[in-house]
Amino acid sequence: MRPQLVIVGAGPRGTGLLERIAANAPELYADPGLDIHLVDPHPPGGGRIWRQAQSPLLWMNSHAKDVTMFTDETVTMDGPVREGPTLHEWAGLDGRVFADRRIQGRYLHWVYERARAELPPGVTVHHHPRRALRVGGPREGRQQVWLEGRPRPLLADVVVLALGHLDAEPEPLQAGLTAYAREHGLVHLPPDFTADSDLSRLKAGEAVLVRGFGLAFVDLMVLLTEGRGGRYEGDAYLPSGHEPVLYVGSRRGVPYHSKIGYDWTGARPAPPRFFGPAEVGELLARPGGFDFRRDVWPLVEKELGFAHYHRLFTAHPGRTATAWAGFEARYADAADPDEVRALVAAAVPDPADRLDLAALDRPLDGVRHGSHEEFQEGLRRYVEADLSRRHNPDHSADLGVFLALLSVYGQLVRLGDIGPWWHGFFSHLASGPPGPRLRQMLALSRAGLLRFVGADMTVTAEDGVFRAAGATVPGFAVEARALVEARLPEPTVGRARDPLLRELHAEGAAETLEGLLRVAPADGRILDGAGRPHPRRFALGPYTDARTPGAFTRPRTGGPAFRQNDATARAALKFLAQLALRTAA
Numbered sequence: 001m002r003p004q005l006v007i008v009g010a011g012p013r014g015t016g017l018l019e020r021i022a023a024n025a026p027e028l029y030a031d032p033g034l035d036i037h038l039v040d041p042h043p044p045g046g047g048r049i050w051r052q053a054q055s056p057l058l059w060m061n062s063h064a065k066d067v068t069m070f071t072d073e074t075v076t077m078d079g080p081v082r083e084g085p086t087l088h089e090w091a092g093l094d095g096r097v098f099a100d101r102r103i104q105g106r107y108l109h110w111v112y113e114r115a116r117a118e119l120p121p122g123v124t125v126h127h128h129p130r131r132a133l134r135v136g137g138p139r140e141g142r143q144q145v146w147l148e149g150r151p152r153p154l155l156a157d158v159v160v161l162a163l164g165h166l167d168a169e170p171e172p173l174q175a176g177l178t179a180y181a182r183e184h185g186l187v188h189l190p191p192d193f194t195a196d197s198d199l200s201r202l203k204a205g206e207a208v209l210v211r212g213f214g215l216a217f218v219d220l221m222v223l224l225t226e227g228r229g230g231r232y233e234g235d236a237y238l239p240s241g242h243e244p245v246l247y248v249g250s251r252r253g254v255p256y257h258s259k260i261g262y263d264w265t266g267a268r269p270a271p272p273r274f275f276g277p278a279e280v281g282e283l284l285a286r287p288g289g290f291d292f293r294r295d296v297w298p299l300v301e302k303e304l305g306f307a308h309y310h311r312l313f314t315a316h317p318g319r320t321a322t323a324w325a326g327f328e329a330r331y332a333d334a335a336d337p338d339e340v341r342a343l344v345a346a347a348v349p350d351p352a353d354r355l356d357l358a359a360l361d362r363p364l365d366g367v368r369h370g371s372h373e374e375f376q377e378g379l380r381r382y383v384e385a386d387l388s389r390r391h392n393p394d395h396s397a398d399l400g401v402f403l404a405l406l407s408v409y410g411q412l413v414r415l416g417d418i419g420p421w422w423h424g425f426f427s428h429l430a431s432g433p434p435g436p437r438l439r440q441m442l443a444l445s446r447a448g449l450l451r452f453v454g455a456d457m458t459v460t461a462e463d464g465v466f467r468a469a470g471a472t473v474p475g476f477a478v479e480a481r482a483l484v485e486a487r488l489p490e491p492t493v494g495r496a497r498d499p500l501l502r503e504l505h506a507e508g509a510a511e512t513l514e515g516l517l518r519v520a521p522a523d524g525r526i527l528d529g530a531g532r533p534h535p536r537r538f539a540l541g542p543y544t545d546a547r548t549p550g551a552f553t554r555p556r557t558g559g560p561a562f563r564q565n566d567a568t569a570r571a572a573l574k575f576l577a578q579l580a581l582r583t584a585a
Contacts, residue, residue, distance in 0.1 A: 002033040003576045003583075006145045006154055008132045008500065009162035010040035011047020012108055012551035013540050016069060016561065017162055018125070019115040020569035023071075024079045025123065028573040031580035032122040037154055039128045039147060045109030047164055052105040054195050057222050060104055061215055061259065061433055064088035065095030066554040067104065069111045074556045077566035084114070086555055098434040128154070134503040135159055135537065143536055157579055158572045160524075161539040164551070165193065167497040168489035177483065180461040187482040188466075191489040194219035202482055204228075204242045209468045209478070211457055212486030213250040218433045220486050221246065225444060237443040246444075247478050248486075249453030249470050253364045254382060255441060256432030260399050261391035269310040269400070272407050274332075275299040280414050292418045298337070300408050301357060305340065306331065307404030308355040311397040312348065322347045355401065361425055364455035364472050372451075372476045379452045380445055383438055391435060403557070405430045409549050410560040414521055417512035417545035420490075426549065451478075459483060491543040493517050501543065516545040523571035524564060535575070538568050 005021075007014045018036070025034075042048045060067065070084035071077070087107050088095040116125050130147040137143035137156075144153035170178060174190045181188035187201045194216050202208050202224060210217060226232075229240030272279075279299055283290045290296060309331065313324035320327075327347050334340045348354050359365075363382065369375035389395050405426060412418060444450035454470025461467075469477040489495075492515030493505045505511065510518035510527045517539055518527040524540050525533035540561075541547065548561040 001155075001583075002035050003031065003157050003580055004035050004037065004142075004155055005158045005160070005572060005576065006037045006039060006143070006156035007160045007162055008039045008145070009047065009164055009541070010038040010042070010044040010112070010127065011049065011162070011164045012045075012069070013162035013164055013561070013565070014038060014040065014047070014160075015045055015108055015112045015115065016551055016565045017160060017540065017569055019069065019082070019111065019118075020079060020562075020565045021573065022115045022118040022120075023082045024566070024570050024573055025120050027080075028570060029120070029123075029577050029580075031577060034123045034576065036119075036123065036125045037128060037145075037156070038125060039130060039132045039145065039154070041129050041131055043109065043129075044127055045107075045112040046105030047108075049165060049193065050101055050105040050108055052102045052109075054101060055223065055227060056100050056102060057226050058101050058195060058219055059098045059434060059437075060101060061098070061218075061431065061437075062554070063095060063259070064091065064093045064097045064099045067099075067107075067552055068555045069108065069552050070555075071559065071562050071566070072556050074558045075562045075566070076558065077563050079566040079570055082118075084111070098436070131499075133499045135500060137536075139535060157536065158575055159537050160568060160572060161500070161526075161537075161541070163498060163501070163541055163543065165488055165542055166491065166501070167192070168492060169495040169497055171490075171495065174485065177459075177461055177466075181483070184464045185481075186464075186466065189482075189484045191485045191487050193488060194223065194486070197484075199223055199227075202244045202484070204244060206244050206482060207478060207480035208244045208246050208482040208484060209453075209459060209466050209480045210246050210248040210484045210486050211250065211459060211468075212484075213248055213252065213255050214427060214487065215256070215431070215433060216488060217248060217255070217486040218437050220484060221441065221444065221450070222437075225440075225449065232440065232443060235439070235443055235446075237440070237447045237449070239447060239449065243449050244482070245449055245451065247451045247453050247468060247480065249455070249457030249468060251456060252362055252428065253452070253455030253457065253470060253472055254379065255438060256428050257360070257430075258387050258390040258432055258435045258438050260402060261435050262393040262396070262399070264396070264399055264403075265393075266315055268403070269307055272303060272411060273306050275303040275408055275411055277411070277414075280411050283415060290415075292422070296412075296415065296418065300412075301337070302340070303408055304357065304401050304404050305355050307400040308397045309344070309348070311400035312353055315396055316353075316394065319350060319353050320347055321349055353397070355397070360429060362455070367455075367472060369473050372473050375454060375473045375476075376445060376452055380442055383442055387435055387438055402430050406549070406554070406557045410558045410563075413546055413548055413560045413564075416518070416521065417514050417516050419514060423547075431549065453478065491516065491547070493543060496543065512545050514545075516547070517543055519544045519546050521546060522567060524568040525571070538572065540564055540568060 065088045067087040143156040146153045228242040454472030456471040465479045466483045520533045524538045526537045553559045
């Protein structure tokens with residue numbers, strides 16, 4: 001029987017894996033036959049999140065020129081580089097456009113079709129538009145992948161899970177809020193992919209509490225305003241009359257930082273300088289393990305600071321008091337944060353030119369306003385200042401930090417599950433909304449349809465309503481009959497609604513303290529409780545402890561997801577090639 005490879009998930013991850021199989025098969029798989037089964041109820045390429053059947057109002061949050069599905073010479077991998085067009089090159093778009101998600105879905109489908117066409121003769125792809133329910137089979141034998149509505153399982157010599165973002169059962173707090181809403185005739189929308197939420201339950205003119213100020217909130221804002229017939233004219237929003245009034249807050253109380261609106265010019269530093277493969281290797285080799293805050297974060301902070309000051313000194317030397325060479329040597333030798341702060345204070349006169357990661361992460365810490373209206377004005381000024389800075393190349397040290405963040409993320413992937421804080425910090429600083437979305441927030445705020453609650457937002461369920469308050473305006477609270485949790489569900493294996501993951505969890509697949517599926521860093525093989533890698537099961541994606549910023553990335557930034565796809569593709573092909581040889585003998 002021909003070897004069989006089953007890939008569960010045909011979105012960007014599954015598509016990227018197929019591209020790497022096509023690239024590596026000529027070297028690693030000489031057998032004339034192989035069946036690849038893609039299992040996904042959604043069309044191959046875009047999958048669920050990037051499906052073409054969604055609102056054209058929803059954008060990507062990256063410029064079209066910053067989106068690619070193809071490897072280049074910056075990706076550290078054993079397989080061959082196969083370059084291809086970025087989204088803007090493929091679609092003929094202006095590179096600085098924020099394309100809508102349907103265009104990205106078409107691009108991803110084209111990448112899928114190209115990868116399929118580049119497979120060697122005799123390798124055939126079969127798409128099964130169904131959900132995978134469970135995987136069974138002995139460690140050393142063929143696996144069985146059971147599909148919804150199919151009486152017999154797919155037989156698989158190798159199974160790769162590339163499931164992407166998944167629905168989850170609510171945690172106890174969320175379940176309690178949903179039950180409270182049901183009991184009192186309220187509306188509670190738990191964490192979800194916003195495009196799939198039932199927003200019709202949010203009525204015109206009513207107050208809606210929104211907890212979460214990231215990208216899920218941006219989607220919610222768009223669908224409840226322009227999506228209900230409102231429109232923008234210049235800096236003003238003209239309501240349709242069908243919008244609710246959104247009261248939004250979060251732990252930080254501010255939206256994610258704007259996307260940077262200019263391009264890099266001149267020479268780049270060559271990251272990593274202080275947090276690279278050698279440092280990661282040393283951390284992994286420590287007998288007692290490592291602590292993120294104590295052992296990892298100081299290295300990350302120094303790497304980000306180096307990128308910031310390298311750019312400031314070399315591109316804007318008039319704003320520094322010393323020469324770069326001397327500063328660089330003393331920065332490299334600085335042994336603790338206090339020494340770095342003293343060095344920076346002496347060399348960089350303007351505090352606005354100094355990198356303060358704590359202030360960037362929590363800009364409202366210690367900030368208090370005397371009234372709700374005063375805070376609305378204050379936060380509008382904050383957003384306007386962020387927009388101005390992030391679109392002004394005079395502050396191009398910010399872009400240096402952004403590029404260093406991508407480098408750091410590529411290294412952190414090797415450390416496994418490091419907890420949720422880093423991912424939130426990275427998203428807040430590097431994965432924020434397009435500038436035009438923040439301008440829309442300002443217009444909605446001025447129109448009275450978007451109200452800011454503040455930092456450390458709390459929500460209570462009492463007296464038959466939901467009540468929200470924040471630390472930024474002492475004494476302020478707002479009541480509403482609707483509450484929206486504007487974020488994706490946490491990618492925890494134990495609460496995943498996906499039956500396949502639940503079965504793996506029940507059978508003993510290892511998970512981290514954060515509830516992520518443990519996989520071998522080298523190739524993505526699923527680990528059991530004893531740390532043994534499964535010879536025939538692999539996993540990639542956000543529910544694993546090797547999660548990356550995304551399944552696609554900016555060109556020439558190393559693409560950790562591409563590196564993972566390549567390693568998994570090569571391991572799977574080598575296993576299948578050896579199996580074919582044994583079968584032939």
